[in-house]
Amino acid sequence: MSPFGRRAATASGPAGGLVDGRALVERVGALRAAVDAGGGRLETDAVAAAEPVLRRAEERLGLGTGRTVVALAGATGSGKSSLFNALAGLPLAQTGARRPTTASPTACVWGPEPAEELLDWLEVPRRHRSDRESALDAGDQVDLHGLVLLDLPDHDSTTLAHRLEVDRLVRLVDLLVWVVDPQKYADDALHARYLRRLAGHDDVVLLVLNQVDRLAPADADATQEDLRRLLAEDGLARADVLTTSARTGAGVAALRGRLADAVAARALALRRTEADLEDVRASLARGVAADVVPVPAAEDLPGADQLVGALAGAAGVPAVVDAVEGDHRRRAARRTGWPPLRWTARLRREPLRRLGLEGRRASGDGEAPELVVSSVPAPTPSQRAAVELAGRRVGAGCSQGLPPRWAAAVREAAAPPGPEVADALDRAVVGVELPRTSPRWWAVAGAAQVVLAVAAVVGLVWLAGLGVAAWLQLPDAAVPAVGPAREDGTRVLPLPTALAVGGLVLGALLAAVSRRVAAAGARRERRRAAERLEAAVRTVAADAVLGPVARVLAEHEHVRSSLAPPATTPRRDAPRRTARRRAGAAASAAGDERRGH
Structure with missing residues (x-):
């Protein structure tokens, strides 16, 4: 077992559903062995793409899964920084009319345990790190203990360094929350450059339709359904879509509840790694026969x-x-x-x-x-x-x-x-x-x-x-x-x-x-x-x-x-996640109704 095997297996815990850290460690080893044995007989592009993914998987599992890294990503003007501040309850990310506002990733860490090693791996500048823990909170933030929330630069920024930083972090985080607005939710740059490449990562991708306060209720529902249609075309049919308004606070509680669920499960790091490894496996598997080829003496x-x-x-x-x-x-x-x-x-x-x-x-x-x-x-x-x-x-x-x-x-x-x-x-x-x-x-x-x-x-x-x-x-x-x-x-x-x-x-x-x-x-x-x-x-x-x-x-x-696909078993935590999701959605709807009155 590799050096990170024990930490990964222990961190998954019983709350991690059926995603087993030790099994992922073994899958990394099996995929490396397949690449080594296959040599130049596998597809060149697949082998080239596999190496960084396997290295990231080893590094992420080596850091343990006690922390859940969630990134808010979005286009210029989508309101992700405002949503980041709303979730943190503090004005940590810079917001304003100047574009692009976010130049470097900003991190907010919940919980008493330090996350410096993880943030160093993510390469978040130290001046952009904040700890969300105060005596004044009186336990209000305990449900998010273990969360590392990132506010990423704009993925459509005119500055190349910003776009490259987004590309780098999108590959590293455990849960990707894409914040879109009613005007640019169908932007081809988002779907072609990012979402389609995340096909099969439904469990670790969440879409947030922000600024719904600018839409009539019927238009908001229609926009949400159209976004679901686009996600299905991107290969993310099971990805969830939430509606929020960082300005009015609508839907923020539901989003916070989803993040609390992710932190409580403590399995998103494993699921993201599992999804990345499955992409590598499927890509490499295209270079071998689908069925068993006899190997006689x-x-x-x-x-x-x-x-x-x-x-x-x-x-x-x-x-x-x-x-x-x-x-x-x-x-x-x-x-x-x-x-x-x-x-x-x-x-x-x-x-x-x-x-x-x-x-x-x-x-x-x-x-x-x-x-x-x-x-x-x-x-x-x-x-x-x-x-x-x-x-x-x-x-x-x-x-x-x-x-x-x-x-x-x-x-x-x-x-x-x-x-x-x-x-x-x-x-x-x-x-x-x-x-x-x-x-x-x-x-x-x-x-x-x-x-x-x-x-x-x-x-x-x-x-x-x-x-x-x-x-x-x-x-x-x-x-x-x-x-x-x-x-x-x-x-x-x-x-x-x-x-x-x-x-x-x-x-x-x-x-x-x-x-x-x-x-x-x-x-x-x-x-x-x-x-x-x-x-x-x-x-x-x-x-x-x-x-x-x-x-x-x-x-x-x-x-x-x-490279054979692993046996799949339904996750036991699915009913609990669904119940939490419904409860959060109901609370959000009740809050919207009160604000409407």
Whole structure:
């Protein structure tokens, strides 16, 4: 809680209705957090206008709400200074025919407690401050204890400094009492410059139609109704309108009663702050979506899979998985192929070595190994175009429903990655531990191939020896035979032939079977490599594109929820205020009737 939180929360008290000082402190913090989080994605004008309002709210709440600041504002000749003196019961404000009469704000303070800190904040000159407390009052002024009444310069003064002073104080006071006269109540300068800008501040704006003694009763009623109509057009339909005559005193008692109600409630400072903060919130809220925009995880963003696929293609993942599959097939052929032809596999450069990926493994302590740039082929123009298109699709899909500035931020976060992302992809590919297994059956098949090759060689050499012996017409030697027996008991197939043919045929058959089994294993290695490489590419995509996009969406939702309108509850002090208002109006009417008689 900020330093002014305790004072604001305590000052509101139970008489302050449902306006909670602590809640306002929290709203100030939430609005500041929204501005900080929104940055340049909120409307520039709204952000610029929010800062002074938030600062004023902090300062006003920090001063406590034990005092109620009421300002009498009006045009030249409206009689506000005379009305100020009538309310004070003392000739404190200068009145006269010279215009403008009021050059600096004049303050009258009711109550024994000093209000110097508050008046310093309002920048009221010390020579224009008066304390309305005297032993002669005999408690007549106790109902206004806590009131700080200001008489402001004329808002239509020909002196620029006067108008600027009015503009400054209008933003600071708790209750604005606009004093108008029958001749200038519809002045566009009043309505356009001030009242329309106070739309939504009905609870802290009061219109006083002064100098009604110059009008017939019917004309006064008509003027009052016309003023109500203008207020409704200004967005102040619930603002009250009273009629007074500072010269005759008509309506002054009712106005004093309204000020007494404001002092008794001790909540106008909170309500003015609440209204100002609501203006800021509504203005800032125009820069965010009206409804909740989903914030999925980075990997679940629309178009995330297409982006990962495009980045994988640009990173050379297809070439790497082809190399993994080819490497498995090559190593299987060297281990399980027919021995006389195994040497041919050495004539081709190893696929992973060709890409600079052979022997890459994760270090034993779990840290990434020291990497170098691989020889994976650079992305082609079509692959770069695919990445750009996929990024734009992510931006377009995630920016739906967002205001223009937030949508632009999403599209910027999803923009096509630059050279640093290409380096990150290369490091990710090189850092993946590629599967490079050697199944046990390779050793069994390899040993079997060696046995079959030896048998074939023995059979061929034997047959060659028998052929040479026959060519030299040497005596026939006994040759063992295998296979089914004939009728005479001899075997069908001579052993040398069986060894030669069997070794060759079975070796070729074993090689063919081994190739098929190795191909299945190579495809499994390919899938495992593709999964690991895709996970690495997905990490890069999350860091470079998807993560930033998700963060923008999360920031928008945080700002949007911070700017959501607070729950409203009817104020419990409304019946009491209405009763006081009716009683004051009745007293005023009775006084007018007596003066008329």
